[in-house]
Amino acid sequence: MSKNILIECFNSMVGTTAEIYDDSWIDYFVDPLDDKNKTVLHKIMLPNHSLVIGRRGTGKSCLLSRAYIECLSSLKDKVKKKNLMFTKGKRILPVYINLKEIWDPTAIFGDKAPYIRKIIFMSYFLSKVWISLNSEGIDKLLNWRNKLSNKTSKKIKSLIQKITNPEFVPTSTGVTIIKEIETDTKNRGFELNITSPSIKRSSILSTTKNKSTIVESTIISSISEIMNELVNLLKDYKIDMAYIFLDEFSEIPDEQQQFLEKNLLSTHFIPQDSIFKAKLAVYPGQYKFISLDESRELNAIKLDFVELYGDFGKGLSSSYKNASNKAIEFTKSLIEKRLNHYQLDIEFKDLFEKPDDALEYLLLTSMNIPRNIGHILQNCAEKRDIPFKMSDIKGASIEYIEKCQSRDFIRKISNIYGGRVEEHTASYIKLISKVRFQNEGKKRSEWVPQSHFWVGSLITEYMSVLEGAFLVLRIGLITPKKQELAKYGGISKKFDVYVLNRAICDRENFMFELDSEKIRGNRFDYSDIFFPYELVCENNHVITGDDIMEFKGVRYCGKCFTETDKRTKVIERKIEFSHLEDRSDIDQDVLKEVKKNVKQTMSLISKFEKIKELNVILSEPEKELIEILTYESKLRNKDIGLKLTEIMNYSKVRYLIERLNNRCISNNLPPVIISDKYGKKTLNPNFNKILET
Known part of the structure; x- marks a missing residue:
């Protein structure tokens, strides 16, 4: 058995770089509920609006991706498709949007007025809708790219042109947005060729308030046109419904969440006769709706195991024991399915010295979160041979939780509470x-x-x-x-x-x-x-x-x-x-350790603030990229991608680095990250010198 393949197997639980239309999602996916009529896949495929709730790594994106594949299957020839139990014989168009991929490039314009941020966000959002509609999986089945190019693309381009012209945004901002959208869509084989019109300035737009009002009105009317166009298109192709999968909803700020709620969810999705159904992935307590009634209009699907399996009405011990037993069964199935997918010649019982004890311990330290399980087992596989001993699992778990409680924990507090x-x-x-x-x-x-x-x-x-x-x-x-x-x-x-x-x-x-x-x-x-x-x-x-x-x-x-x-x-x-300090009710060793971790993290945050003062605003992945190279230099793109919280393939890491370096160069600064002759990346000493002055 190859040790490298075993490591790759467990790494796939940390995250996957598979395309959304890739059938490997079927191999990866393990439904945490085994009753065919009550599985989470069955729930999300119901023709209503769904809210998938879970902490990072609980499998929200995996569930959305698996549902996406199910929708694709419904578009195939119905005679050839034998199993359409989840779509009930209906043809469903899937549209997948990762909102984090929209907010990350938007975040670099964080110093702009709120209405400008809306423009930037909506421009990137529309480009991602275009990319999803043209994805390889959909186009292979419908062969509708020409129709999209003739009608839908014109409306999308028209809206982006209207809201990015110099009346509303600085010329340099508009040029940057359009250039990035054109490059992104061109690289995928279906370019949105946008030209910003030169419009004579009007006195009515002299105030920010007027601009904000007109921008919002333009967006609302144009979105209605685009949605109506899509409705007609779906009718032409005899498609019954469209499921819009909005992943990473909690990763965008409250103002953008509410903007989508007001102008998309409430207006075009929630009405009873709408053929569009929204499927949102959110973190617990990190989403805010103003007008939507969550209990009445959104079907909640909770993935944290205590919420999923527990019954608080049965008492603490009984509820938790029942939830734990089911969670352990899920963990076993999850690991077995990965071993089978990677064709590893190993039985589950041979993976651990004490399989039952290992599963119970993994539950208590991973909290039944697949990504955490992957991190722990990957750590074991890199350092130990199978069967893993309990001491191996404990050591790997402690190492992982130390990372969580230092860098991740403190950074999370900083993101939520700022300087507090x-x-x-x-x-x-x-x-x-x-x-x-x-x-x-x-x-x-x-x-x-x-x-x-x-x-x-x-x-x-x-x-x-x-x-x-x-x-x-x-x-x-x-x-x-x-x-x-x-x-x-x-x-x-x-x-x-x-x-x-x-x-x-x-x-x-x-x-x-x-x-x-x-x-x-x-x-x-x-x-x-x-x-x-x-x-x-x-x-x-x-x-x-x-x-x-x-x-x-x-x-x-x-x-x-x-x-x-x-x-x-x-x-x-x-x-x-x-x-x-010096208090009898405080463990001074713990205080000392946390102070050290906070100092390191705040030093990084200070570096980010200095970079911001140089007119280079960083997105979260860019901050994480700099953080990784601060503590570990000379890494290849592939290795960097595996260390990111949301893993990326090497090409996405390359694009992330190029984008950051280009912004620096446009501000007459040296690039932040440089590469040696072997392609290994490190922080540029010349850039660091600028930060130190």
């Missing part, structure tokens, strides 16, 4: 400190499990960053033993239970066990440590719920009153690392 990194990172420091001190100084017979805790429902929103970085997972609900002492419970008497990633517990030697009776004790109420601020008094006492006293509606420090018989007012203070 310390106050939000402090919640992780306080969490690990509190967990560690649970059993400190106690007899072994008095030890309690440290892996699980609960918080009030009012705290849940503060947990999203920790969950997104795979450090914790919400697994169910409980009712505390002493309800009256529980903090921040909101209206509900139930509280959210979380589990620490098993790899963190093993690294820190925490006792890992779910005891549904013990955990109901109020010592596991961690609600007060997750706020990004603390209550302190003027004498610098850190106040918890038990230390607050109230008098005539004013909060005072109970500690000060006990010690000095004086009333000292309590105030809210944003947390900084300096506030945590």
